[in-house]
Amino acid sequence: MYFPNTRNQDPMRISWIVLDIEGTTSSTESVRTGLYAYARPRLGPWIDAHRDDPEVAAAVRETGGATTAETVAILHGWMDGDVKATPLKTLQGRIWAAGFAGGELTAHFFADVPPALRAWHAEGRRLAVFSSGSVSSQRPWFAHSPDGDLSTLIERNFDTVNAGPKREPASYRRIAAALETPPGDVLFLSDVPAELDAAAAAGWRVTGVRRPGEPNEHARFGAHPVVASFEEIV
Template sequence: MATISLPANVSVMLLDIEGTTTPITFVKDILFSYIKEHIEDYLSTHWEEDECKQDVQLLKKQTEQDIREHRACPVHSPDQTVHTDEEKAIREVVDNVLWQMAADRKTTALKQLQGHMWRTAYTSGKIKGEVYQDVVPAIRRWRQQGLKVYIYSSGSVEAQKLLFGYSVEGDLLELFDGHFDTNMGLKVESKSYQRIAERIGCPPEDILFLTDVTREAKAAVEVGMNVVVVVRPGNAELAEEERSHYSLISSFSQLQATGSA
């Protein structure tokens, strides 16, 4: 894949995380596995704390919305074991979280709880955020060239800050001008990118979005953003039509500002 020159008007880099700055295997094999293995213990330990209560309340509201919209929800079969009300409530939350994860849902309620669980894992040193080796040098170069750098991920803002704040390369948060999550909207919806441009305070045409998902790329293009699709090991295979339609890179080092060597 050839080097790509940034459009001269681009002043903002907007980066996806999974499959773009960070291996998909880290998200699926490390982060998601941690949730599945520790969700019940975490809820039991923190059940009476305000933060946990807020997370559970948000999940309940999401379930109520799912029911109103006739979306499938976990079915609770009769359990012969005698549980306390708290144990039963925790079990229902666990079932809901695992069901949402199996369905690869991006609800704010799910992402908020996951972010709080990952905070425990990161701060205790059980997990360190992974980034591709080409990411940090490229971002430092972009910033030296006067570009602003933002993150847009379906993971909560808190989860994003944990990944980069407790990374294998140390605290990287100073490299970013801001973070966006599903509070802006789903990543496959064009209006989400319009909101982000408005929040940053520049026209979409001045932003370059890097993602590994062509549905996200399409949504960003629809509002006028520039897009480059990132091809990394383990990412979903692109169809020939997608490969010919989008500019592709396999490393951030292939992106050069206009006039740079």
């Protein structure tokens, strides 16, 4: 495994590669436009149809809305502001999972991603995901790729519920502990410099992903190595 713009790196030490999704493996538009547009009109009906579901009931309580209409208004406000609120992520994840299962949704991946994931897996690198999207939405996303089921390559999934905020070093320490792996043996790929900063502060190896046309294409990655494609890492 090649580490761009770095020196004295031992690629054999990398046992886990942890992936961000939005802007890294998949386009931001496919998530914010495709998935958000699918979930938005379905939030109210989903809440009303699943009030006896403990996870849904807990998410609704956490919004603070007194009625379905109030709850949906709060959720829509969070969506409009791109707020990474756990109740929103929980409900969206459940709706998306049903959409994927019903064949109404298909995930998007940059063309270089599926071959790289398969190559890394074949080399014996273990793969995990850390995304602000809920674990319940991550799994069907990778399972319903146009390039086939990629979920079989992903061993662990982490989100802001089971790991913590993506811009806090403590979250990456929790993940390394859960993976039972020294921090220096984990590589994190993300398009968000602040996330890379947090992972590096926790002792991880990091590489920025600068995708053409993505919101963070022109972001400042500082001293972190940067690639435009996973092909530069393989």
